[in-house]
Amino acid sequence: MGGQDREHDAGASYRYQAMTRELIARIEAGHYAEGERLPSVRALMRAHQVSMTTASRVLVELESQGYAFSRERSGFFVQPRPPRTGTTPTTPTPTRTARPAVVSMNALVASLFRAQAGEGQLSLGAAELAAELLPTRALTQAMIKVARASGAEGILYGPAGGEPALRHQIARWMGTRGVVVAPEEVWITEGESGAMGAALRALTRPGDLVAVESPTYFGLLRWIEALGLQAVEIATDPRLGVDVEELERVLETLPVAVIAVNPVFHNPFGGTVPPERMQALIRLAARHRVPVIEDDVYGALSFDSHGVAPLRAHDEAGGVLYCSSFSKTVAPGYRVGWCLPGRWAERLALFPFGGAVLPQRALAVFLAGRAHARHLEGLRALFAGQASRIRALVLEAFPEGTRISDPRGGYVFWVEGPASFDALGFHARARAHGIGIAPGPLFSPTGRFANAFRLSVGRPLTPGVEEAIRTLGRLARGGD
């Protein structure tokens, strides 16, 4: 890229810092009262003649520094509490040298991944619900009921697309998330992995380029590798999502076949992208005629009781292929996911598909009653309630300069150590203490994030877990 782009960005970065400082000064001077509404993104754009990205970043930075809080669809308000400082991860610098990378998880990273499956560990690595948080009784009853009632139908191949009763329940559930679909538009897959694999196979050919968030979920990277695709990393902000301006530059210069994002309760950040940024992403992708794969596997786990609508809910033109599953919320071992293939349904039908019949039927029974809603409510309350305690614990225990993301749903946290922090070495030391974490380089096709890791706390914050976090902090400070 030429010097013009660099200047442009240096200018944007300067303006963003200047605007942030100015607003902080005004808040501290009492120009805006506690709880008062701050200028909207549009107002800032007009007043300062800046892009939407710059304006949004200013507000989000205020929130991240503890000067503001946001309310869905209402904007940003002055935060009454004393400001917290330096606790959210830095936004990765947009890669002005964005280049396609052949994805190949090297032996080290692969071994790290396998190591997480090890037993006898307190796993804060795998994003997985603890056994005590599963709706075991209700699901077991449902499974026994459907096994008895199904007879041979539970043992024969199921219908293409999945069990009709489950497709019906998922269509209903999607409605509560703001997505209106008919049951026949829902396709059952073998977990989230099956959904992502099917989506990628439908939308790409080997050698194609996939624009991915940086950091992104390593399961996506494994599929990209398996299908012989290439990845280009787009800088992604913990609160604003993928950098739409950088993405635009990439779309203009590289033949991107598909964009893969996780806008709601992002893995590994836990943040969610504001609706206007989702709309900007959809418009950009539509303008370049590039389809978007949305991973919404944590979408049901909002800390906020009214929930967050996925990207797909904003997609009027049919540019988003939506993927989700029950693996992070209800029943990982049932291996049931789904996708909404939209206009790509024909392509998806070409490839092997579907999951076991009885787990689908048991889930349909579970979803038909009120148990699902009650179960999700319990998880949300638990995770919302303990998130700030987990953040505080990490910031207390870890060395100076450590940052941690501020999730709005789900149960993963992204922790960034100081620049010198070595996440791979830290992972090995943590393992020796019986604690699993997911080191940062797993989340990048080019091994970025060497000083970061994901912490997954899909379990109640018991004294044992608190102790494990303190142990991690001690190890990070160089202790044994």
Next chain:
Amino acid sequence: MGGQDREHDAGASYRYQAMTRELIARIEAGHYAEGERLPSVRALMRAHQVSMTTASRVLVELESQGYAFSRERSGFFVQPRPPRTGTTPTTPTPTRTARPAVVSMNALVASLFRAQAGEGQLSLGAAELAAELLPTRALTQAMIKVARASGAEGILYGPAGGEPALRHQIARWMGTRGVVVAPEEVWITEGESGAMGAALRALTRPGDLVAVESPTYFGLLRWIEALGLQAVEIATDPRLGVDVEELERVLETLPVAVIAVNPVFHNPFGGTVPPERMQALIRLAARHRVPVIEDDVYGALSFDSHGVAPLRAHDEAGGVLYCSSFSKTVAPGYRVGWCLPGRWAERLALFPFGGAVLPQRALAVFLAGRAHARHLEGLRALFAGQASRIRALVLEAFPEGTRISDPRGGYVFWVEGPASFDALGFHARARAHGIGIAPGPLFSPTGRFANAFRLSVGRPLTPGVEEAIRTLGRLARGGD
């Protein structure tokens, strides 16, 4: 390929026909008595100075024409019964112009495939057991038992590689098939499709060339397409399997990455490859250092009570990656398959894997008792008993010149019409009469076999099924 090859093959073909005629003349002249042992492959090779392929073909042709029968490990014997004529499919002419083909199942073929999933049909198209042949009671009891006993363990993610109890049972079962493996060497997959996909992902990179049998299972072709691989078709004989001499020429001239075969109860022929031909294939692949993927999904369904050992049982050097599943014998809807990845275990572990936990546990309970052996015995007796009746029905009902394969296990038959027979048009007419079949072009990446189809009779040969076969014959003769 040059003229030399053509001459060479014309010579081999001439010698093979001459030798066959000579032996038939000797048998008819009483030179060999009924039940007497015919010369072995080696004896014919020495006496006539021909290749093993030519010698084997002669004996198999005698068997196919009803002059001989074979006994496992003992050779060929003079058939006492009056000869049947012209009933086995012709061997496809070796493709001396073998060329890699990008696999792309066109819209027509894809729609045919989907059409098979249609309801309200008497499906003789999909290779699927009828509901009444499933071990429904035993499996339902096993499922209820494991759902109760497992609690949260049945709902959590299962261990990498699959449920230990099932891996143990499969290792035991493989022992009865002549393959000695430890439970940890067995990897559970999502059905046969999961096993084949994992095997291909482990052994290839996009663009690689896969040598496939011609005809071959379309599920394999779908994976080859999905993974961006290319296929080269190797002529395959209903009784001798893949043409080892043609395969050798292909290996010498093209960069084949992997060979995929189904030697035992081949889909769509139903035949099985003699042990010496399996050994020849293994030696050839080893010489060229090309791995072999073996699909053995029908392997348990031998008509012969002592069964047939798979290719993997002859593989001492570790060149065969074995795949199988319970989908064709016990529980299609459980989506449980397995592979024996051998020295490729590390590669396989990189990719998404595994299936639902409770179906694996239920199968482990089912396999631990005697129900599995009894169940297989029942299927074998049924399918062995009705195979010749099905062949006779087809030969009676279909037009002059129709040939049908002579399965040794499983429940699929390959029917070849006269050269003018149009399998795609026939498929459409059969569908209009509520009968599904699988047209020949589905079994070739280049749309070969336009005059053939697969008939799957995974059900008792009731008067209704007999009538459907007679209807098919009438349609094939041009009636409505």
